[in-house]
Amino acid sequence: MTQAEVTAVPSAPTAPFGTVAAPAMVVVTTEGGEFGTPTLQPTDVLPLHPFAHALHYGSACFEGLKAHRGIDGAVRLFRSGDHAQRLVASAARMMLPIPPPDLVYSMIMMAVRANLSAVPAAPGSLYIRPVLIGTEANIGAAAAPSTEAMLYVVASPVGDYFTSGARPLRVLIETTHPRTTPQFGRVKAGANYAMALQPTLAARRDRAADQVLFAPGGDVQETGASNFLLLDDQRVVTKGLDDTFLHGITRDSVLVLAHDAGLVVEERTIDVDELSSWAAEGEAALTGTAAVIAGVGTFIVGDDEIAVRAVNDPSARGMGPVARALRESLIRIQTGADADPYGWTELVDKDL
Ligand SMILES: *Cc1c(COP(=O)(O)O)cnc(C)c1O
Numbered sequence: 393m394t395q396a397e398v399t400a401v402p403s404a405p406t407a408p409f410g411t412v413a414a415p416a417m418v419v420v421t422t423e424g425g426e427f428g429t430p431t432l433q434p435t436d437v438l439p440l441h442p443f444a445h446a447l448h449y450g451s452a453c454f455e456g457l458k459a460h461r462g463i464d465g466a467v468r469l470f471r472s473g474d475h476a477q478r479l480v481a482s483a484a485r486m487m488l489p490i491p492p493p494d495l496v497y498s499m500i501m502m503a504v505r506a507n508l509s510a511v512p513a514a515p516g517s518l519y520i521r522p523v524l525i526g527t528e529a530n531i532g533a534a535a536a537p538s539t540e541a542m543l544y545v546v547a548s549p550v551g552d553y554f555t556s557g558a559r560p561l562r563v564l565i566e567t568t569h570p571r572t573t574p575q576f577g578r579v580k581a582g583a584n585y586a587m588a589l590q591p592t593l594a595a596r597r598d599r600a601a602d603q604v605l606f607a608p609g610g611d612v613q614e615t616g617a618s619n620f621l622l623l624d625d626q627r628v629v630t631k632g633l634d635d636t637f638l639h640g641i642t643r644d645s646v647l648v649l650a651h652d653a654g655l656v657v658e659e660r661t662i663d664v665d666e667l668s669s670w671a672a673e674g675e676a677a678l679t680g681t682a683a684v685i686a687g688v689g690t691f692i693v694g695d696d697e698i699a700v701r702a703v704n705d706p707s708a709r710g711m712g713p714v715a716r717a718l719r720e721s722l723i724r725i726q727t728g729a730d731a732d733p734y735g736w737t738e739l740v741d742k743d744l
Pocket residue numbers: 456580581584614615616617618619638639640641642643679680681682
């Protein structure tokens with residue numbers, strides 16, 4: 393690497409997450425339901441018929457993953473094949489034309505290569521957003537899937553999620569409503585986010601909550617956009633995989649690291665009643681690609697507020713020690729500071 397390239401690396405942006413567009417995007421459309429050849433384009437408005445199926449009947453899903461720049465200057469994608477597979481699974485559930493996983497993967501790779509100079513230094517990263525939408529121009533297709541689709545990959549340089557320092561989150565426990573319907577639990581669809589918004593905004597307004605943790609009938613699922621973990625120095629506990637929630641890749645990575653660090657991983661039902669006893673001794677955290685791991689400092693249950701002691705300890709700086717250690721291990725693998733025995737990372741070279 394030349395000195396010019398080293399000095400050209402942008403520092404981590406301070407703009408809010410997701411507001412800065414990287415210059416290039418990759419786009420492909422179907423014809424007769426078959427995906428064609430993707431093209432590289434400037435990130436700009438998309439041609440979309442106002443009758444497009446996604447705009448009327450919600451046939452849209454997406455992914456979110458990151459490319460990280462290491463201290464060696466090299467850029468590494470994290471678990472891109474797994475994200476591509478999950479988009480394909482979402483497409484199948486939404487009855488969209490299903491892109492071949494290799495196509496999704498190669499478009500992610502194209503998008504990172506084209507935006508390589510926009511990948512900021514750590515703790516920043518390039519957030520990559522593949523999106524699949526139904527484009528059939530037919531507002532009569534209410535009870536029919538979209539026969540055509542557009543797949544595009546945009547990217548956004550992002551800073552550290554905790555711009556103003558990690559702060560323990562206040563999480564309201566919602567025991568009436570599920571996060572989403574079971575048909576959509578495992579689908580990464582915008583509709584799920586819209587569904588979580590009303591309760592989340594109400595919780596923010598009424599209880600100064602940051603997030604809502606959905607636990608219908610007392611069965612803890614996840615928040616609007618992240619998976620939920622209980623941790624202590626012996627164990628990590630999280631809900632076992634089922635159709636009611638999104639199977640996070642960060643969740644999976646953290647469980648693998650926890651197991652390999654000698655912690656017992658329990659994938660099982662968590663009852664709301666368990667949260668208060670856990671809060672006295674253990675930690676709680678949320679996981680997702682954007683923040684990696686964030687500490688939960690307070691459970692708001694009905695009129696009560698339950699402090700998670702280990703997370704509120706001032707020396708904890710926003711998350712418990714077990715969550716912090718797992719977060720740091722994961723980031724060290726993502727940035728190439730530690731070896732990657734799992735095959736999660738992949739170097740992105742410059743050759744187009
Ligand atoms: C994307 C997402 C997550 C986190 O998944 P990661 O693969 O870890 O980023 C969790 N819950 C929901 C609802 C999501 O959409």
